[in-house]
Amino acid sequence: MTANLADDYGLILRFPVKTPHEVHQIKKSIKLKVIEIRRREFLENFDTFRKIKTNNIFIGMSANVPIVRQVSQSAILIIILVWAVFIAFFTILFQKHGIFIGVVLFSGLLILLQQLIPSSHNKGMKAIKQKDFKAALEHFELSLDFFTRNAWVDKYRAVTMLSASKMCYREMALCNIAFCYVQAGQAEKAKALYEEILKQYPDNGIAYYALNSINTFSNQAD
Numbered sequence: 331m332t333a334n335l336a337d338d339y340g341l342i343l344r345f346p347v348k349t350p351h352e353v354h355q356i357k358k359s360i361k362l363k364v365i366e367i368r369r370r371e372f373l374e375n376f377d378t379f380r381k382i383k384t385n386n387i388f389i390g391m392s393a394n395v396p397i398v399r400q401v402s403q404s405a406i407l408i409i410i411l412v413w414a415v416f417i418a419f420f421t422i423l424f425q426k427h428g429i430f431i432g433v434v435l436f437s438g439l440l441i442l443l444q445q446l447i448p449s450s451h452n453k454g455m456k457a458i459k460q461k462d463f464k465a466a467l468e469h470f471e472l473s474l475d476f477f478t479r480n481a482w483v484d485k486y487r488a489v490t491m492l493s494a495s496k497m498c499y500r501e502m503a504l505c506n507i508a509f510c511y512v513q514a515g516q517a518e519k520a521k522a523l524y525e526e527i528l529k530q531y532p533d534n535g536i537a538y539y540a541l542n543s544i545n546t547f548s549n550q551a552d
Contacts, residue, residue: 402496405488412436412492443491447483448499450476454506467510474503497534501527505536517544 416436421428445452454469477484477500484500487493495502504527511520521544527537 400496401494402488405494405496408488409492409494412489440492444493447491448473448493451499451503451506454503458506458510463510463513467507467514470503470506470510474500474507477503501531501534504530505534505540508537508540512540512544520544 413436417429417432420432420435424431450469450473454466454473457463457466457469477498481500483490484498487495487499493499504523508520508523508527511517511523521541524537524541524544527534528541531537
């Protein structure tokens with residue numbers, strides 16, 4: 331008898347087997363090999379993970395990290411539409427200098443909204459860059475409170491803040507709070523918060539990989 335087994339990488343493997351017990355043993359062997367492969371892949375990629383900063387969110391163990399932005403394509407389209415409406419309105423109103431006036435006013439509005447509304451978030455980011463994690467934690471907690479109470483501002487951020495961020499500010503605040511816990515050496519608090527983030531935002535890759543890294547270090551320490 332020949333058993334056709336598909337491993338987690340989608341490979342079809344053929345094995346000559348005689349009994350159901352042998353089939354079970356082969357499946358178990360494949361599963362263990364896949365786990366080991368994924369463990370090695372995770373450890374190899376962990377240094378890269380530690381150096382990622384995604385959309386104003388610091389993760390990993392170092393605050394000196396490059397910037398990788400996540401943007402929403404739909405939000406970009408909305409912002410472009412708002413910009414076009416500004417230009418059209420002021421072109422009709424002022425004709426000759428309408429485009430210039432529209433661009434200037436739109437730019438001013440963009441800066442104003444992105445500085446005033448997420449002010450606690452911005453202060454937290456500044457504190458992290460200065461490695462003042464205690465102050466950063468306080469600012470991110472204020473940001474979390476604000477965007478929890480004003481969920482509609484966060485939900486429609488492409489209009490309310492002209493923000494193209496794919497991740498909402500409440501989610502960012504939670505991730506940044508967890509990061510501050512890590513920097514303060516409060517691994518258990520960070521772990522609990524990352525788990526809560528995954529419950530509320532199941533697609534949050536930052537929390538997923540951060541949680542894996544914490545568990546990896548905890549296992550190594552044990």
